[in-house]
Amino acid sequence: MNAMDPTEVFRQEANELFEVLEGALLDLGQRPDDRELVDSAFRALHTIKGSGAMFGFDKVASFTHEFETAFDRVRKGEIKPTQELISVALAAKDYIRALIEDPQSTDDIIGEAILDDLRRFVSSDQPAAPLEAIAEVPPPAPADSKQAGWHLYLEFESHILRNGSNPLDLLEDLCKLGPCFVVPVTDGIPFLDEMEPEDCYLKWDVKLHAACGKDAIDDVFMFVSDEMKLTLSPLEQVEAPAPMPLFQLLDEEPAPETEIPAPVLEAVAAPVAAQPVAKAESKSESKPEPKHEAKPEPKPEAKRDERGIATVRVQAERLDELMDRVGELVIAQARLSQLAASGSDLSIKIIAEEIERLASSLRDTTMGARMVPIGSLFGRFRRLVHDLSRDLSKPVEFVTSGEDTELDKTMIECLADPLVHLIRNAIDHGIEDTATRAANGKTEQGRIELAAVHSGAQVLVTVKDNGGGLNTARIRAKAEEQGLIAAGAVLSDHEIHQFLFHPGFSTAQTISALSGRGVGMDVVKRTIENMRGSIDLTTRPGQGTTVTLRLPLTLAIIEGLLIRVGEGRYIIPLSAVEECVELTAEDERSRGRNFLNVRGNLVPFLRLRQLLTASGSPDKHQKTIIISTGETRVGLVADQIIGNHQTVIKSLSKLHSDVTIFSGATILGDGTAALILDVAQLVTLAQSKVEKQHISEAA
Amino acid sequence: MNEGLAGEQQTGAMQVVMIGLGEEKFALDAGLVREIIDPVPVTKVAGARAFVPSVINVRGNVIPLADLRIRFGMPQLDNSEDTRIVVIELQLDGEPVLVGVTADKVYEVTEISQTDVQQTPRVGMHWKPEFIRFIAKWREEFVIVPNMERILN
Numbered sequence: 030m031n032a033m034d035p036t037e038v039f040r041q042e043a044n045e046l047f048e049v050l051e052g053a054l055l056d057l058g059q060r061p062d063d064r065e066l067v068d069s070a071f072r073a074l075h076t077i078k079g080s081g082a083m084f085g086f087d088k089v090a091s092f093t094h095e096f097e098t099a100f101d102r103v104r105k106g107e108i109k110p111t112q113e114l115i116s117v118a119l120a121a122k123d124y125i126r127a128l129i130e131d132p133q134s135t136d137d138i139i140g141e142a143i144l145d146d147l148r149r150f151v152s153s154d155q156p157a158a159p160l161e162a163i164a165e166v167p168p169p170a171p172a173d174s175k176q177a178g179w180h181l182y183l184e185f186e187s188h189i190l191r192n193g194s195n196p197l198d199l200l201e202d203l204c205k206l207g208p209c210f211v212v213p214v215t216d217g218i219p220f221l222d223e224m225e226p227e228d229c230y231l232k233w234d235v236k237l238h239a240a241c242g243k244d245a246i247d248d249v250f251m252f253v254s255d256e257m258k259l260t261l262s263p264l265e266q267v268e269a270p271a272p273m274p275l276f277q278l279l280d281e282e283p284a285p286e287t288e289i290p291a292p293v294l295e296a297v298a299a300p301v302a303a304q305p306v307a308k309a310e311s312k313s314e315s316k317p318e319p320k321h322e323a324k325p326e327p328k329p330e331a332k333r334d335e336r337g338i339a340t341v342r343v344q345a346e347r348l349d350e351l352m353d354r355v356g357e358l359v360i361a362q363a364r365l366s367q368l369a370a371s372g373s374d375l376s377i378k379i380i381a382e383e384i385e386r387l388a389s390s391l392r393d394t395t396m397g398a399r400m401v402p403i404g405s406l407f408g409r410f411r412r413l414v415h416d417l418s419r420d421l422s423k424p425v426e427f428v429t430s431g432e433d434t435e436l437d438k439t440m441i442e443c444l445a446d447p448l449v450h451l452i453r454n455a456i457d458h459g460i461e462d463t464a465t466r467a468a469n470g471k472t473e474q475g476r477i478e479l480a481a482v483h484s485g486a487q488v489l490v491t492v493k494d495n496g497g498g499l500n501t502a503r504i505r506a507k508a509e510e511q512g513l514i515a516a517g518a519v520l521s522d523h524e525i526h527q528f529l530f531h532p533g534f535s536t537a538q539t540i541s542a543l544s545g546r547g548v549g550m551d552v553v554k555r556t557i558e559n560m561r562g563s564i565d566l567t568t569r570p571g572q573g574t575t576v577t578l579r580l581p582l583t584l585a586i587i588e589g590l591l592i593r594v595g596e597g598r599y600i601i602p603l604s605a606v607e608e609c610v611e612l613t614a615e616d617e618r619s620r621g622r623n624f625l626n627v628r629g630n631l632v633p634f635l636r637l638r639q640l641l642t643a644s645g646s647p648d649k650h651q652k653t654i655i656i657s658t659g660e661t662r663v664g665l666v667a668d669q670i671i672g673n674h675q676t677v678i679k680s681l682s683k684l685h686s687d688v689t690i691f692s693g694a695t696i697l698g699d700g701t702a703a704l705i706l707d708v709a710q711l712v713t714l715a716q717s718k719v720e721k722q723h724i725s726e727a728a
Numbered sequence: 729m730n731e732g733l734a735g736e737q738q739t740g741a742m743q744v745v746m747i748g749l750g751e752e753k754f755a756l757d758a759g760l761v762r763e764i765i766d767p768v769p770v771t772k773v774a775g776a777r778a779f780v781p782s783v784i785n786v787r788g789n790v791i792p793l794a795d796l797r798i799r800f801g802m803p804q805l806d807n808s809e810d811t812r813i814v815v816i817e818l819q820l821d822g823e824p825v826l827v828g829v830t831a832d833k834v835y836e837v838t839e840i841s842q843t844d845v846q847q848t849p850r851v852g853m854h855w856k857p858e859f860i861r862f863i864a865k866w867r868e869e870f871v872i873v874p875n876m877e878r879i880l881n
Contacts, residue, residue: 356788357788360788597771597772597774598771640774641774642774642775679789679790681773681783681790681792682783682790682791682792682825682826682827683820683821683823683825684776684777684780684792684794684820684825684827684880685773685776685780685783685792687775687776687777688773688774688775688776690774690775691773694771694783694790695790696785696788696790699769700768700769700785701768701769701771701785702771702783702784702785702790703771704771704773704783
């Protein structure tokens with residue numbers, strides 16, 4: 030069951046490469062001079078081409094090849110990557126993706142058109158300086174220059190030949206950079222009977238007499254860089270200005286192989302060893318010329334993982350299963366701990382503690398394995414911004430930060446749609462058009478910032494624009510028009526902005542900079558709340574709007590506060606809890622007003638016994654848990670605070686979907702189920718109850 | 729309510745789990761039943777509908793515990809030593825849902841053949857007819873085959 034369809038593997042990899050390619054292309058639009066970006070785009074293209082051909086995606090390979098050829102002038106620095114060129118390149122990327130994902134639906138004509146566009150852009154002659162820079166390098170290395178060349182020591186991993194790479198080809202490419210003196214180092218060659226015919230035992234010591242950059246050399250070994258050791262040092266003096274025969278060279282240079290053991294000498298006679306010597310010889314005699322093609326053909330099997338960290342691809346479902354098992358383990362462990370605590374057997378207690386420690390670290394590791402940096406998500410939006418900015422002719426600068434912030438993979442998937450909404454809104458309705466911006470003394474280019482940052486047990490994702498901000502008066506007018514509030518009602522700006530999340534609040538009829546804001550905002554809010562997150566909105570007229578999504582780190586296990594109300598036990602998510610205070614006799618007495626005085630601040634409280642219809646008589650000393658939800662702080666009055674609880678979240682079934690005040694359930698140490706309070710819903714429910722009461726009193 | 733009846737008549741005999749609720753006997757389609765367990769501590773769900781008043785933990789899953797007695801307007805008895813929880817799996821809105829059903833007694837797993845099936849009478853019943861798939865005769869007694877999907881929706 031581990032054998033995955035190779036084509037599927039290719040698709041997955043291609044997807045990752047597309048992300049790299051797209052990211053590089055978009056970055057290139059911002060920093061057209063960054064060679065690194067061009068190279069990374071090329072690397073991605075190469076690999077797509079190579080693996081495409083390997084897996085039988087011939088169309089992909091040939092199109093990518095054409096794309097590459099057309100784009101090559103950019104790589105060589107002959108032309109600058111303009112915005113138009115990047116748009117075409119992005120279209121080409123999309124076409125390749127279509128070729129891979131749904132070859133039937135693609136049309137060769139489209140591909141041809143894209144290629145024509147590409148060729149048109151790159152053939153527009155722009156006499157470029159970089160070309161001359163390359164051409165200036167005279168074939169024979171200048172003897173007097175201080176940086177006369179490079180001394181390279183190449184050591185390949187023994188399996189390199191099996192991967193289809195040929196070191197000789199690479200050496201050949203290297204020779205194209207300038208005159209090379211290639212000396213094979215043979216001290217790694219074993220006895221004949223120990224020799225694996227497919228292994229590479231040779232190393233090479235190369236003196237390259239060319240004033241090329243380090244980049245040019247790195248380019249040559251781009252595809253095997255993971256499988257080799259390249260020691261590079263600048264050549265101070267040129268010993269031999271002109272190529273000379275190899276034999277002579279061997280005599281003159283103190284070659285590292287002076288102490289070759291006798292058996293190795295015999296081995297040199299073997300074809301494996303003899304061949305490179307001959308090659309190297311012929312190379313050093315041929316007149317090198319600075320050719321444009323310094324890069325080798327991609328090796329199909331060349332390693333794609335550039336990060337150098339060993340990674341394993343695991344199916345997402347397996348991680349989910351693992352998380353489930355860990356959840357069960359945590360529950361079983363809680364039972365064990367409870368059992369151990371109630372007994373007097375010390376050895377059981379020790380084991381229980383040990384298991385508790387192990388279970389909690391296993392939980393952390395498992396959750397860690399599910400964590401994905403949010404950068405993978407952010408990358409997708411750059412294209413969105415690029416396209417929207419072009420379509421709406423609003424120049425927008427897109428800035429992201431905190432790409433390394435990690436979130437549970439399920440959450441990342443769920444976040445995509447809400448963020449698309451928010452970013453689209455920000456560009457469409459937040460950022461003003463160029464004329465308005467100019468009139469308001471702002472820069473012509475708008476700015477959207479997408480940031481992620483850790484904040485305690487939460488991750489904050491913010492979408493910030495520097496547009497016109499929300500028009501509070503207009504939202505209010507609209508809310509009144511729709512009958513959501515009474516005409517004269519006193520509401521804070523914050524409360525008014527909440528109407529944006531009202532389903533169907535905004536309509537297309539409003540013609541203003543903020544028209545449409547609110548379309549889909551209710552969906553955004555719902556999605557975020559389903560993830561146990563919350564959404565905040567701050568705005569400053571004329572300066573922009575910031576939408577902040579507060580998200581829990583994970584969906585599977587949370588830290589909870591276990592409380593008792595009557596006979597029932599409930600969990601309050603610890604992230605919502607601010608503090609716990611005792612309900613004083615004075616607070617208790619005041620029947621008419623349910624307010625607490627918390628260090629001079631007025632905090633309303635709700636009696637959970639009433640809300641949860643608890644039976645029996647209340648405990649003498651009631652406890653209040655102060656929770657915060659959005660901007661409200663509310664006290665929840667419970668009978669007892671039991672303590673912290675590792676809460677494995679189990680969702681409630683459909684039969685209880687009508688009960689909104691619980692977000693789920695968990696299993697306690699004694700095996701009973703406990704419900705998790707949804708504090709936001711609890712407060713809303715209490716508010717609506719109060720409102721109903723007021724209405725009935727008024728009537 | 730006759731589509732169920734017709735279906736059974738075509739397939740012939742039907743395996744059922746015979747349970748007792750109050751004075752009545754009910755036959756649950758054995759195909760629905762996942763397991764039968766002893767009573768476990770229940771957790772009340774405030775604000776839930778009366779016939780699904782609580783949840784229970786069954787092998788690490790939190791599942792709703794339904795009380796058919798409420799649906800059939802019968803008095804609730806305290807748990808006795810015969811009380812069991814029958815865990816059944818239903819399709820609700822196209823999704824499989826595990827539900828526990830309290831039974832005052834579980835008799836046996838048996839078969840009802842099509843010849844035992846009786847027409848549901850239009851009169852003489854104080855139960856909502858849509859809750860009943862059909863009535864069958866078993867050992868000289870009339871047993872109710874309930875329509876669990878309807879009862880729990």
